[in-house]
Amino acid sequence: MSDTSIGDQVTDMPDIASRLNRFRSASPLSFRLLAWILLFSTALTLFASGIQIYSDYRRDLAVIQERMQVVESGYASSLARSLWALDQKLLQTQMEGILSLPDIAHLRLKIEPDSELVIGEIPRGADTLSHQFPLVYRDDDNFRLGEMTVTADLTRVYQELKRRVGVILITQFLTIFFVSILILWIFRHLVTRHLTAMADYTRDFSLRNLSKPLTLDRPDTPANRRDELGMVTDALNEMRERLNEDVARRERDAAEILKFSKAIDQSPSSVLICDRQWRIEYANRKFSQLTGHDPAKILGKHPSNLIEHGMDSQEARHLWQSIRLQVQRVGVWQGEVNSVRRNGERYWEQLVVTPIKDSNGETTGYLILGEDISIRKRYEQQLLRQANYDILTGLPNRMLALDRLKLALAQARRDDTEVGVMFLDLDNFK
Known part of the structure; x- marks a missing residue:
């Protein structure tokens, strides 16, 4: 191989590695599938090839051993006759004929009592297989004339095994490679391209x-x-x-x-929503307009804290404690409260307090609805004064006098006392 071709192969290696990295990044699942296919296919191929090569090796050894058995059965008697007749030329010819057989590399004829004839040469360092058989001349009696040792050279067998290994590995590698590419293409066509489409769909x-x-x-x-x-x-x-x-x-x-x-x-009534501990969670726009409080600054506070600066704190706590107890017992509280605005101005307010319950009937908070009734209260006070006092003088009129007289008489009856009544008549009163 020339230096130029070696250099070209070395130059192509980074390009192949770069393509593999791009393929691994673009389709990691297909890359892992290809790797597993190659791994298991290679392991299976090596295992099957090993069994096949070992079987071929045993078969070749069996052929050589069978050939040696043929030498023993076909040449033993003729060699014994030639040796008995001391026909060295014929003996040499027979041994050369045996040596010409495939894989037979060396013959050693040991002649009784202490001479031998050797033909052929055993290659140095080569693996061999030997077979011995006696040379017996049969007449009326059996005469043992010597012993023949046939040695076979296994170099050709090993070379043939190496050639087969190379052929098997190359053919199996090409088969695995093309089958893997085919499986990879089928897998990509049937699976991975659809998985990519699913990933793109879910990503978008x-x-x-x-x-x-x-x-x-x-x-x-x-x-x-x-x-x-x-x-x-x-x-x-x-x-x-x-x-x-x-x-x-x-x-x-x-x-x-x-x-x-x-x-x-946008409700015309003020709305407060409190949690289970009566901490304010929400206040609507009307509440801010009515009281002057900023909804963001009262979150988390108790409603009683909003009127403590306008009335006694103990009175405010007592009021809301009674409201809480009635809401827990009855489920609703409503009444009129003399509340205080943020600027200290007092006003009358109609309150309705109800619990907020979930689907299981558990109380999760409280709803407080308020309505300014200051104008109505002033009208009521004016009507009450007009009904009980003289408009001109501002003095109590007959209706109020009779009402007070009834109260005094009732008090006297309870206390067993007397009541005195004085009547004054003013002349020329206009």
């Missing part, structure tokens, strides 16, 4: 494109709909439909919540 999946279903680029057949990819596709599309329904329901719920929130915020 958002609440804005719920109307777009997942479709795979393959025929819509019953078999495809029943396989794993079809089941995953159906599951993703069902999830998309459920999400679409949930989003629509949430939008409807959000619209309802917004409507109720605006209704509460």
